Amino acid sequence: MTALLPQGFHDRLPPFADAAAGVEARVLEAARLYGYERVDPPLAEFAEGLGARLKAGGLADAVRFVDPVSQATLAIRPDLTAQVARIASARLGHHPRPVRLSYAGTVLKLRASELSPARETRQIGAELIGLDSVAAAQEVVGVAVDALVAAGAKGLSIDFTLPDLVDTLAAGPLPVDPAWIGPLRERLDAKDAGGVAGIASPYLPLIEAAGPFDPAIDRLRRFDTGGVLRSRLDALVAIATRIGDRVTLTLDPTERHGFEYQTWLGFSLFAEGASREVGRGGTYTIVHADGSEEPATGFSLFADLLTGGAQSVERRRLFVPFGTAPQDSAAMRRTGWVTVAALEPNDTPGAQLCTHVLTDGMPRPLGD
Structure with missing residues (x-):
């Protein structure tokens, strides 16, 4: 026998494990004080059902195995949000909307990236099922900020994005051949001016419309001569106004990485000392078993990034x-x-x- 663990797995030792548990408890308590009640889904589900609720291609990132009892293929969750959506849709389908749910648990990915080498991580979050309005977004972003403060995070910043920006413009004032919409999104996300110019040069100003929140909003308003984006930009300003000066705000309207299934709003959460974003959130849509859709707003935090190293934990x-x-x-x-x-x-x-x-x-x- 060897003491080595598989690639992407690690033991949580004292005082790191205690610190992680404390962070989790404080985040969940911050959400509870806003009315978010905890749910605790199982680690594995039927692969077919879980795959139907995950974002496109999500099941490709899931570890699957054959259940010796049912002989069905099961999948270990690579993300908790899809399970919360199932609970809200099926088990709590009778509950008056909106329904506020929080969660914390282990997720497992089939593969890891160089920037995020851990395959087994802890995910904490809160979901507001039934609304994706400005008021819903204001509340969810506020809960996320309070949760990070409760976790002890410092130097907070939020980077907003508009995930459906290209679709909105392509269907209105700046038409694009449907076959080129996907490549255009990718080139904008990569800030590839040459690639954007080769597909649809009117979209080039969007590359420059990123940075500190107020100047970026002003640039987007000047770009939006037809007023197609007015409601989204007004919504962003309303959210930013509610936050006040508690965190640093930036805007990258064409950011797509990690926001493949969000609708009109996405946001990344950053904290001082973390190597990458410590969480993400936004608006999205739940698809029910009967095919009907329901709006939702929520966020997820990556607990391991919030805890930091064991050397930062005071005994x-x-x-x-x-x-x-x-x-x-x-x-x-x-x-x-x-x-x-x-x-x-x-x-x-x-x-x-x-x-x-x-x-x-x-x-x-x-x-x-």
């Missing part, structure tokens, strides 16, 4: 010398201390990774 442990009365330890725990009792006379605070020692009924820092 605060109180060493209780051998022979101390149990009620003395209990009194310390009631005031919030983590107590570590010596179980042998020769045990030491250092051996138990303690920062304080109980002396004469009082916690004293080591070295005092």
